Amino acid sequence: xxxxxxxxxxxxxxxxxxxxxxxxxxxxxxxxxxxxxxxxxxxxxxxxxxxxxxxxxxxxxxxxxxxxxxxxxxxxxxxxxxxxxxxxxxxxxxxxxxxxxxxxxxxxxxxxxxxxxxxxxxxxxxxxxxxxxxxxxxxxxxxxxxxxxxxxxxxxxxxxxxxxxxxxxxxxxxxxxxxxxxxxxxxxxxxxxxxxxxxxxxxxxxxxxxxxxxxxxxxxxxxxxxxxxxxxxxxxxxxxxxxxxxxxxxxxxxxxxxxxxxxxxxxxxxxxxxxxxxxxxxxxxxxxxxxxxxxxxxxxxxxxxxxxxxxxxxxxx
Amino acid sequence: xxxxxxxxxxxxxxxxxxxxxxxxxxxxxxxxxxxxxxxxxxxxxxxxxxxxxxxxxxxxxxxxxxxxxxxxxxxxxxxxxxxxxxxxxxxxxxxxxxxxxxxxxxxxxxxxxxxxxxxxxxxxxxxxxxxxxxxxxxxxxxxxxxxxxxxxxxxxxxxxxxxxxxxxxxxxxxxxxxxxxxxxxxxxxxxxxxxxxxxxxxxxxxxxxxxxxxxxxxxxxxxxxxxxxxxxxxxxxxxxxxxxxxxxxxxxxxxxxxxxxxxxxxxx
Amino acid sequence: xxxxxxxxxxxxxxxxxxxxxxxxxxxxxxxxxxxxxxxxxxxxxxxxxxxxxxxxxxxxxxxxxxxxxxxxxxxxxxxxxxxxxxxxxxxxxxxxxxxxxxxxxxxxxxxxxxxxxxxxxxxxxxxxxxxxxxxxxxxxxxxxxxxxxxxxxxxxxxxxxxxxxxxxxxxxxxxxxxxxxxxxxxxxxxxxxxxxxxxxxxxxxxxxxxxxxxxxxxxxxxxxxxxxxxxxxxxxxxxxxxxxxxxxxxxxxxxxxxxxxxxxxxxxxxxxxxxxxxxxxxxxxxxxxxxxxxxxxxxxxxxxxxxxxxxxxxxxxxxxxxxxxxxxxxxxxxxxxxxxxxxxxxxxxxxxxxxxxxxxxxxxxxxxxxxxxxxxxxxxxxxxxxxxxxxxxxxxxxxxxxxxxxxxxxxxxx
Numbered sequence: 001x002x003x004x005x006x007x008x009x010x011x012x013x014x015x016x017x018x019x020x021x022x023x024x025x026x027x028x029x030x031x032x033x034x035x036x037x038x039x040x041x042x043x044x045x046x047x048x049x050x051x052x053x054x055x056x057x058x059x060x061x062x063x064x065x066x067x068x069x070x071x072x073x074x075x076x077x078x079x080x081x082x083x084x085x086x087x088x089x090x091x092x093x094x095x096x097x098x099x100x101x102x103x104x105x106x107x108x109x110x111x112x113x114x115x116x117x118x119x120x121x122x123x124x125x126x127x128x129x130x131x132x133x134x135x136x137x138x139x140x141x142x143x144x145x146x147x148x149x150x151x152x153x154x155x156x157x158x159x160x161x162x163x164x165x166x167x168x169x170x171x172x173x174x175x176x177x178x179x180x181x182x183x184x185x186x187x188x189x190x191x192x193x194x195x196x197x198x199x200x201x202x203x204x205x206x207x208x209x210x211x212x213x214x215x216x217x218x219x220x221x222x223x224x225x226x227x228x229x230x231x232x233x234x235x236x237x238x239x240x241x242x243x244x245x246x247x248x249x250x251x252x253x254x255x256x257x258x259x260x261x262x263x264x265x266x267x268x269x270x271x272x273x274x275x276x277x278x279x280x281x282x283x284x285x286x287x288x289x290x291x292x293x294x295x296x297x298x299x300x301x302x303x304x305x306x307x308x309x310x311x312x313x314x315x316x317x
Numbered sequence: 318x319x320x321x322x323x324x325x326x327x328x329x330x331x332x333x334x335x336x337x338x339x340x341x342x343x344x345x346x347x348x349x350x351x352x353x354x355x356x357x358x359x360x361x362x363x364x365x366x367x368x369x370x371x372x373x374x375x376x377x378x379x380x381x382x383x384x385x386x387x388x389x390x391x392x393x394x395x396x397x398x399x400x401x402x403x404x405x406x407x408x409x410x411x412x413x414x415x416x417x418x419x420x421x422x423x424x425x426x427x428x429x430x431x432x433x434x435x436x437x438x439x440x441x442x443x444x445x446x447x448x449x450x451x452x453x454x455x456x457x458x459x460x461x462x463x464x465x466x467x468x469x470x471x472x473x474x475x476x477x478x479x480x481x482x483x484x485x486x487x488x489x490x491x492x493x494x495x496x497x498x499x500x501x502x503x504x505x506x507x508x509x510x511x512x513x514x515x516x517x518x519x520x521x522x523x524x525x526x527x528x529x530x531x532x533x534x535x536x537x538x539x540x541x542x543x544x545x546x547x548x549x550x551x552x553x554x555x556x557x558x559x560x561x562x563x564x565x566x567x568x569x570x571x572x573x574x575x576x577x578x579x580x581x582x583x584x585x
Numbered sequence: 586x587x588x589x590x591x592x593x594x595x596x597x598x599x600x601x602x603x604x605x606x607x608x609x610x611x612x613x614x615x616x617x618x619x620x621x622x623x624x625x626x627x628x629x630x631x632x633x634x635x636x637x638x639x640x641x642x643x644x645x646x647x648x649x650x651x652x653x654x655x656x657x658x659x660x661x662x663x664x665x666x667x668x669x670x671x672x673x674x675x676x677x678x679x680x681x682x683x684x685x686x687x688x689x690x691x692x693x694x695x696x697x698x699x700x701x702x703x704x705x706x707x708x709x710x711x712x713x714x715x716x717x718x719x720x721x722x723x724x725x726x727x728x729x730x731x732x733x734x735x736x737x738x739x740x741x742x743x744x745x746x747x748x749x750x751x752x753x754x755x756x757x758x759x760x761x762x763x764x765x766x767x768x769x770x771x772x773x774x775x776x777x778x779x780x781x782x783x784x785x786x787x788x789x790x791x792x793x794x795x796x797x798x799x800x801x802x803x804x805x806x807x808x809x810x811x812x813x814x815x816x817x818x819x820x821x822x823x824x825x826x827x828x829x830x831x832x833x834x835x836x837x838x839x840x841x842x843x844x845x846x847x848x849x850x851x852x853x854x855x856x857x858x859x860x861x862x863x864x865x866x867x868x869x870x871x872x873x874x875x876x877x878x879x880x881x882x883x884x885x886x887x888x889x890x891x892x893x894x895x896x897x898x899x900x901x902x903x904x905x906x907x908x909x910x911x912x913x914x915x916x917x918x919x920x921x922x923x924x925x926x927x928x929x930x931x932x933x934x935x936x937x938x939x940x941x942x943x944x945x946x947x948x949x950x951x952x953x954x955x956x957x958x959x960x961x962x963x964x965x966x967x968x969x970x971x972x973x974x975x976x977x978x979x980x981x982x983x984x985x986x987x988x989x990x991x992x993x994x995x996x997x998x999x
Contacts, residue, residue, distance in 0.1 A: 032408055038401035039402060042413070043413050054427070055572055118323035119327070130571055134574055140532075156350055196574060270424075273429035275521075290427055291424055293377070294423070294424055
């Protein structure tokens with residue numbers, strides 16, 4: 001147990017602080033060793049399983065490679081990417097994914113904020129609310145998707161009866177099918193959003209609101225001028241998390257529409273190319289593009305909206 | 318009154334879809350297609366069907382077994398790592414955090430497909446281990462974040478006091494930090510369990526048979542005699558069964574889950 | 586028990602900032618040493634270097650004759666009371682106090698019980714031994730932290746602002762308790778505080794730090810009477826020393842309200858027309874009407890208009906605003922910022938007899954004990970009128986007192 005973890009990578013010295021340190025004291029050295037001893041196993045578990053597949057995916061994306069025809073493997077450089085990016089279908093799926101992302105995240109933000117307000121203010125049923133809100137969060141996505149698929153179904157569901165739509169087939173048209181996917185997705189993930197927002201709300205001291213009241217602010221003015229500006233960090237973090245998640249939507253689509261009626265999303269495309277059609281090269285390229293898009297979204301949030309990730313989780317003290 | 322109405326609405330929002338799937342699972346015969354919210358006759362028939370089906374019971378066993386194993390290992394590794402990250406100064410700390418962040422950002426599907434190839438080559442395809450490993454690496458970042466937040470909440474002085482009192486680093490960790498972090502570890506375990514229990518992507522890409530297929534994936538492969546007689550009500554029953562652990566955990570540990578999800582603020 | 590010897594201790598951070606800069610300090614065996622200074626002066630860092638929670642960049646830390654620079658805290662045999670007490674919330678009071686003993690090898694259960702009970706009874710915690718820290722009051726928690734410190738035979742006790750989380754009344758009581766305990770156990774003690782009252786009342790000697798540099802180490806009395814510079818003079822004493830502009834005019838010195846002879850000790854160090862800063866403590870003044878006639882000739886009389894008075898029962902403060910001129914005002918603002926206070930206006934604070942019937946916004950006649958006035962160089966802050974002989978006398982007195990106490994057999998046996 002006294003050996004160091006050999007996998008310690010050549011870390012780029014994180015801060016100028018360490019560069020200046022002339023010599024390490026025993027204590028600092030001991031701390032180092034203990035640090036890697038403790039963090040090492042988790043690090044290896046994370047890198048071993050994800051590092052190789054990511055590099056492998058990038059490598060394979062440069063080949064025209066079909067699993068059923070290994071001999072026909074051929075290096076095509078960026079050919080797969082060119083093929084994907086010039087394909088109208090890809091852009092259509094990109095559009096569908098973006099549409100679902102924008103719609104669900106915006107609705108979730110508004111709805112989640114309302115939920116958070118109610119949970120924050122409600123005097124009665126406080127515990128009941130916080131418990132019940134966790135059910136959609138904790139439920140398996142596939143189960144949620146089935147529940148909604150059956151609810152909207154014109155064979156089994158109650159939704160048409162409730163809305164007086166008769167035999168309307170929700171899954172028969174692109175727009176209505178996307179709508180059902182959005183509903184299921186919003187139902188399942190709004191609670192997560194609302195809990196993050198609730199944490200932001202709880203951080204605003206009541207004094208601020210009382211001061212605003214004394215200063216003559218009405219309810220809406222208090223929300224707009226006191227609550228929202230002070231929740232900016234929490235809102236941005238919630239938006240970031242949810243946007244990244246929504247953009248990768250897969251389970252719900254798989255169960256509810258199986259990509260039919262033009263509801264295929266990018267994750268679904270990657271899955272279908274690789275697993276169903278065993279076009280490994282092409283599928284890998286789609287995966288890489290998806291990953292790059294997700295990273296772009298994250299970078300955009302951090303750079304453009306100045307989302308401070310450290311704000312959310314515990315760094316406040 | 319306004320807030321009370323809001324509260325009632327929220328409760329309705331959260332439970333109606335759940336009640337719907339429960340109600341569907343108790344429907345039988347013509348009730349299944351009666352398109353009304355509740356069954357006319359409550360029947361256990363669908364539950365008998367799913368529990369009689371090997372497809373479901375093995376999947377359930379797979380899900381429970383793999384989730385528990387992955388959760389346990391993940392939380393142990395994450396506890397050690399989170400302690401190191403939040404408390405110790407060692408080179409490469411940022412690298413560990415960076416990798417964790419990269420994993421949370423990287424699309425699961427983009428990992429699943431290369432893993433599919435790799436696992437087929439080295440024989441992990443369609444095995445428990447083949448799923449537990451990706452479960453681990455995908456749940457580790459979450460547990461590390463949650464636990465780091467908990468560790469940060471524990472005042473620094475606790476360990477310093479222990480050190481002055483004569484404890485080694487390890488003793489300080491064992492005798493002071495671990496007992497204090499226990500609630501956090503527990504919360505991380507619940508959240509990790511949810512995440513692993515929820516998995517679908519790895520479940521469908523890395524399995525081909527009942528050997529390791531977890532419930533969410535198995536649900537999607539439930540097929541009736543033909544495409545047109547999808548076993549709706551049995552699927553509903555199976556869905557209800559896998560939702561029960563979630564509901565139980567939520568009911569028991571609501572406070573911890575909320576705290577863990579938001580900022581890990583617990584006081585000893 | 587042991588003496589603590591610090592030789593040229595430096596703490597330098599990666600960015601080149603020196604939190605502690607070349608501090609040399611000797612804490613005698615059994616001595617109660619205070620480290621005091623405004624926030625950021627390096628006092629806590631220095632304490633943490635003694636205990637081993639902070640690495641020492643250079644210099645030697647010698648405890649009981651052993652150089653401990655590279656020793657882990659657990660090997661230094663010290664105990665420490667933290668500002669937030671750092672009680673282990675999952676352990677009972679008994680187990681909190683017993684914690685250090687449990688980490689020691691070869692201490693039997695009976696021995697642990699005996700020692701914890703003894704410490705608890707000394708601190709009047711006996712009835713709380715089974716409770717958890719969360720169920721204790723602030724004062725009780727503070728005592729548990731002390732219990733954990735005294736349960737072992739350690740080389741020294743270290744305190745890091747242990748009273749700052751208590752309310753004023755409790756703080757006074759606990760101050761006395763700490764002092765009593767230290768006198769009784771006779772253990773070498775280093776105590777960090779930013780509160781000058783604690784510094785004055787508790788310490789055998791007080792080390793005043795400013796931006797990592799040691800300013801003066803002396804008995805409270807010497808710091809008060811013979812400060813080496815304006816910083817120490819301004820930090821020690823409450824209300825603080827009054828600083829007034831003073832212009833040298835031949836062998837006279839012109840102050841607001843006053844015109845006095847240039848003190849002997851300043852002659853030769855100043856030039857004609859030079860601007861100095863005069864320091865006079867509030868208690869060096871009196872209402873001229875209530876003055877003991879015997880004192881009158883030692884000082885000077887002046888008339889001034891009182892702005893505000895504060896009557897405290899046993900004494901009374903009067904505030905007299907004055908114009909200080911730009912340079913002195915700026916100097917005083919800088920000093921105030923360094924002392925964690927704010928320079929709102931230049932005013933003279935005088936402490937007068939509670940019987941005095943001064944009226945606000947009226948002129949009154951005051952007497953100032955100008956013989957005890959100090960003169961400071963406004964550029965360096967150095968005290969031009971420090972009486973080295975008097976200081977040496979005070980230091981000698983303090984040393985005798987300490988030796989007396991450490992040698993006396995009445996210290997309770999442990």
